[in-house]
Amino acid sequence: MTGLIDSHIHLDDVRFDEDRNQLIKSAQKVGVGRFIVPAVTVNRFPAVLKVAKEHAAVSYTLGLHPYYINEHSATDLEFLAQSLHDSGAVGVGECGLDFQLKELDRDRQKLIFEAQVVLAKHFALPLVLHVRGAIDEVFKILKKHAYFNAVMHSFNGSIEQARQIIDQGIYLGFGPAACNPNAHKLKQLVAFVPVEHILLETDAPDQPFYDCFNQRNLPIDLWRVNEEIAKIKHIDAADLAKQTTFNTQQLFKL
Numbered sequence: 001m002t003g004l005i006d007s008h009i010h011l012d013d014v015r016f017d018e019d020r021n022q023l024i025k026s027a028q029k030v031g032v033g034r035f036i037v038p039a040v041t042v043n044r045f046p047a048v049l050k051v052a053k054e055h056a057a058v059s060y061t062l063g064l065h066p067y068y069i070n071e072h073s074a075t076d077l078e079f080l081a082q083s084l085h086d087s088g089a090v091g092v093g094e095c096g097l098d099f100q101l102k103e104l105d106r107d108r109q110k111l112i113f114e115a116q117v118v119l120a121k122h123f124a125l126p127l128v129l130h131v132r133g134a135i136d137e138v139f140k141i142l143k144k145h146a147y148f149n150a151v152m153h154s155f156n157g158s159i160e161q162a163r164q165i166i167d168q169g170i171y172l173g174f175g176p177a178a179c180n181p182n183a184h185k186l187k188q189l190v191a192f193v194p195v196e197h198i199l200l201e202t203d204a205p206d207q208p209f210y211d212c213f214n215q216r217n218l219p220i221d222l223w224r225v226n227e228e229i230a231k232i233k234h235i236d237a238a239d240l241a242k243q244t245t246f247n248t249q250q251l252f253k254l
C-alpha cells in the first residue's frame with residue numbers, strides 16, 4: 001500500500017514530548033510515512049521547527065491560529081512573514097476563523113486571517129484552514145483574494161458548501177470525527193466528496209476516536225482513518241491511500 005501522509009497532526013504538542021520518536025516509528029511501521037505539522041502561534045514555531053529538524057518525515061506549516069487570537073500581534077504577522085521567507089515551511093497555517101467560541105473577537109480574527117491569505121498568495125504556499133461556524137466567511141475572504149490553494153481541515157459543513165468549495169479546487173480534510181458511527185451527517189458528506197478532493201488527518205492529539213474518548217490520539221491512528229473512510233466510500237483502502245497521498249503531495253508540493 002502507498003505510504004499514508006497525515007496532512008494535519010500537532011506532533012510538537014507537549015503531550016508527545018515523552019514518546020514522540022517511538023510514536024512516529026510505530027506509525028511508520030503500519031505505513032504512515034509522512035506528517036504535516038501546523039504551528040499555531042509564533043511561540044510554537046521553535047518547537048515545530050525542532051520536530052521537523054529531528055525527523056526527516058516531518059514537514060511543517062507556519063501560521064497564527066484563530067483560537068489564540070488574543071496572543072497574536074502585528075509584530076507576530078511580521079515575524080510570520082519573515083519566517084515564511086527564511087524557512088522551509090510548506091504552507092501557511094493553521095489559520096482561519098472560529099466563530100463558535102463567542103469570546104474570540106471576530107473582527108480581529110478576520111484581520112489576522114486575511115493578512116495570512118495575502119502572505120500565502122505572496123509566497124505561493126497553500127493555506128491550512130481551521131474553520132468553525134464560519135465556512136461562508138472564510139470562503140468569502142478567499143474569493144476576495146482569488147486564492148484557493150488550500151485545505152479546510154476537519155471539514156464539517158453542508159454538502160452544498162462542500163460542493164462550492166471543491167469547485168474552486170480546495171481540498172477537504174477528514175479525520176477521526178468522520179469515523180464516529182453517530183456522525184451521520186458527516187458520513188454523508190464524506191460519501192459525497194470525490195476522493196480527488198480528500199486529505200486524511202488525525203489532528204492528534206486532540207481528536208480521539210469515539211471509542212477512545214478522553215485519551216490523546218496518536219500518529220498511528222491515520223491507518224484507521226484510512227480504513228474507515230474507505231468503508232464509508234465503498235472503495236478499497238489501498239486506493240484511498242494512493243489517491244489521498246497524491247492529493248497531499250500535490251497541495252504541499254512534497
Ligand SMILES: [Zn+2]
Nearest residue numbers: 008038094203
Ligand atoms: Zn489543528
